[in-house]
Amino acid sequence: MKKVISVYLKSICEESTNALNEKAVEVAYSTLTKAGVVAVPTDTIYGIAGLAQNNDVIDRIYRIKDRDKAKPIAICVSEIDEFYKWSKVTVPHSLLTDLLPGPVTVVFERSPALNNRLNPGTKLVGIRIPNNEFIRTVCRLCNSPLALSSANISSETSCISVEEFQHLWPSLDAVFDGGILKETDPNRLGSTVINLSVSGFYKIIREGCAFSNVKHILENKYSLKEMT
Known part of the structure; x- marks a missing residue:
């Protein structure tokens, strides 16, 4: 296992701001494109990530987490435009820009371009930015979606610091330390997961940490109705 790598470096000019550690980005890109599995900070809790289009990587993530393969794994992309490649979008582009980037996982019907070995038991896929x-x-940089799941053994408490999942380090190819994440998701609820696969409707799969704001946007701005 490689040493823990800090994601941020203090700015020389301003101690209160942090700049991305270019070396950390380089190592993460190199590790992932060589079919590695890494731990990364998100805007909620720490996650385990790997290339979603690689079957061996998907299998490793399930083994590391001791997760039931019937439970789906979300994917992470960098831009909203990528939603249209990996899923069948049923909502206005502006709705997605109102929610993302942010602590929200949006569920649509998957597109044929997505690895059919990822979540084979469902036609849906959750996507995060x-x-x-x-x-x-x-x-x-990877130019590919990342499979992304919480950095913990399945059913255990989610983690807001790298030390909390230290028992998983030997199973990972690299661990990227973005500090303690308690300011963004103090209750460790993770992202709010919403199913938008049916046009005109939404269904909350997991309330998560952004539930109230998401519900307000969907109902008041876009007049979506909650599925029962």
Whole structure:
């Protein structure tokens, strides 16, 4: 296991601001494109990530988490335009820009372009664009969606610091430390997961940390109705 790598470096000019560690980005890109599995910070909790189009990587993520393969894994992309490649979008582009980047996972019907070995038990896929510059930059460089799941053994508490999942480090190819994430998701709820696969309707799959804001946008701005 490689050493833990800091995602951010303090700015020389301004101690209060952090700049992306270019070396961390380089190592993350190199590791992922060689079919590695890494731990990364997001805008909510720490996650485990790997190339979604690689079957071996998907299998490894399930093994590391000791996760039931019947439980789906979301994907992470860097830009909203990528939604149209990997899923069948049923909502206005502006709705997606109102929600993302942010602590929201949007569920649509998957497109044929997405790896059919990823979540084979469902025609749906959850897609995220975390409001985190590091993971978005790495995802953009990889030019591929990343399979993204929480950095913990399945059913265990989610993690807001790299030390909390230290027992998983030996199973990972690299761990990227973005500090303690408690300011963005203090209750460790993770992203709000919403099913938007049916035009005109929404269904909350997991309330997560942005539930109230998401519900307000969907109902008051776009007049979507909640599925029962």
